Amino acid sequence: MHKMQSKELAVMAKRMYDNVPFYREKFKEIGFEPGDIKSIDQLKDLPFTTKNDLRDNYPFGLFTTPQSNIARIHASSGTTGKPTVVGYTHADLEIWAEVVARSLSMAGIHSGDTIQIAYGYGPFTGGLGLHYGAEKIGATVIPISVGNTKKQLQFMTDFNATVLACTPSYAAHLGESIRSNGISEKDIKLRIGVFGAEPWTNELRCQIEQLIKIKAYDIYGLSEVIGPGVSMECPCHCGNHIFEDHFIPEIINPETLELLPDGEIGELVFTTVSKVAMPLLRYRTRDLTRLCREKCDCGRTLVRMEKCLGRSDDMLIIRGVNIFPSQVESVLMEMSETTPHYQIIVRRENNLDTLEILVEIDEKSWSDSIRELEGIRRRIDQNIKSMLGISAKIRLVEPNSIERWEGKAKRVIDQRK
Numbered sequence: 001m002h003k004m005q006s007k008e009l010a011v012m013a014k015r016m017y018d019n020v021p022f023y024r025e026k027f028k029e030i031g032f033e034p035g036d037i038k039s040i041d042q043l044k045d046l047p048f049t050t051k052n053d054l055r056d057n058y059p060f061g062l063f064t065t066p067q068s069n070i071a072r073i074h075a076s077s078g079t080t081g082k083p084t085v086v087g088y089t090h091a092d093l094e095i096w097a098e099v100v101a102r103s104l105s106m107a108g109i110h111s112g113d114t115i116q117i118a119y120g121y122g123p124f125t126g127g128l129g130l131h132y133g134a135e136k137i138g139a140t141v142i143p144i145s146v147g148n149t150k151k152q153l154q155f156m157t158d159f160n161a162t163v164l165a166c167t168p169s170y171a172a173h174l175g176e177s178i179r180s181n182g183i184s185e186k187d188i189k190l191r192i193g194v195f196g197a198e199p200w201t202n203e204l205r206c207q208i209e210q211l212i213k214i215k216a217y218d219i220y221g222l223s224e225v226i227g228p229g230v231s232m233e234c235p236c237h238c239g240n241h242i243f244e245d246h247f248i249p250e251i252i253n254p255e256t257l258e259l260l261p262d263g264e265i266g267e268l269v270f271t272t273v274s275k276v277a278m279p280l281l282r283y284r285t286r287d288l289t290r291l292c293r294e295k296c297d298c299g300r301t302l303v304r305m306e307k308c309l310g311r312s313d314d315m316l317i318i319r320g321v322n323i324f325p326s327q328v329e330s331v332l333m334e335m336s337e338t339t340p341h342y343q344i345i346v347r348r349e350n351n352l353d354t355l356e357i358l359v360e361i362d363e364k365s366w367s368d369s370i371r372e373l374e375g376i377r378r379r380i381d382q383n384i385k386s387m388l389g390i391s392a393k394i395r396l397v398e399p400n401s402i403e404r405w406e407g408k409a410k411r412v413i414d415q416r417k
């Protein structure tokens with residue numbers, strides 16, 4: 001692996017230097033010629049790439065090859081400004097299908113399965129990314145895309161879907177809809193869920209697995225690196241294996257940019273050594289996690305990344321305390337009275353940050369008795385306070401009152417911005 005990564009890094013650096021002015025300048029700044037790179041161990045001395053660099057070079061400034069060699073273009077809509085554009089050659093698309101095929105196989109999915117892909121098809125990489133990997137393993141594909149819950153349920157039952165691929169928040173919504181539409185358990189053939197595109201906790205996994213009676217797996221990826229299929233959870237559920245023959249991970253301290261040793265939490269950085277159209281050098285993902293290189297119980301030796309704590313962009317600083325939405329989620333999902341839907345609202349009142357959490361209560365726990373509800377509210381209040389270290393205003397809301405998202409859930413409303 002080390003030998004292969006070293007060889008590929010040298011080839012990639014030369015391709016970048018020869019074809020992309022942005023990278024050529026960066027190499028020159030540190031006095032590096034592509035020929036200087038002999039080993040992957042030198043990666044730590046090379047410059048980083050950020051999302052802003054992608055925006056600054058919009059649309060094709062980081063491509064190493066002319067548009068005539070580009071087979072497909074994907075783009076993710078930024079909340080502000082220009083979208084992030086990524087390009088693929090035919091060879092890149094082949095790598096992508098390969099890593100997604102590996103991911104699906106890792107979860108035990110095979111040619112006999114029928115995969116309902118409820119990720120968005122379009123410029124977003126979720127739908128088409130899963131699609132070609134699923135075709136590659138010979139599975140039956142239902143390219144239903146996102147939304148239209150009624151049709152999702154109809155196809156799921158009539159076409160005997162055995163695998164569901166979508167965001168975990170939408171999976172939770174579909175699970176509830178199966179129940180509320182009175183669909184019998186014997187009409188649901190689902191056995192595996194492949195969920196990603198947003199950070200989610202193990203506690204939410206338990207809730208989804210109870211709702212739909214499936215085994216849920218985390219698929220990780222980001223469009224800048226390739227799309228879904230950068231890493232995947234194995235049946236041991238002890239982190240995601242990274243396909244490090246294509247995507248080389250590092251963990252850095254996001255403040256000092258220093259490389260951190262394995263086992264320490266920091267920002268995940270990827271170098272894509274095999275991609276041709278738009279390789280990335282030390283791309284800062286903003287995702288916070290840690291790496292483990294010990295052999296997994298499943299037998300694989302590929303490096304593992306722990307389930308992401310969240311994106312550093314998602315981190316809320318409230319009254320000086322760092323808070324991740326995932327911490328709130330893990331408290332709420334451990335309680336039997338809550339549904340997988342919640343919302344976090346941050347405000348600034350009289351120069352003081354306030355945190356309010358809307359918690360949706362499930363049908364059977366929703367009560368007319370104020371005393372019962374107050375008991376639930378108080379327990380949530382205490383658990384949140386001990387997890388976060390600060391108190392939050394907890395507001396219980398009725399079943400089905402929080403908006404359901406078909407793609408990525410918008411769980412945080414920061415009104416300070």
Ligand SMILES: [Zn+2]
Binds near residue numbers: 296297298299300
């Ligand atoms: Zn494993």
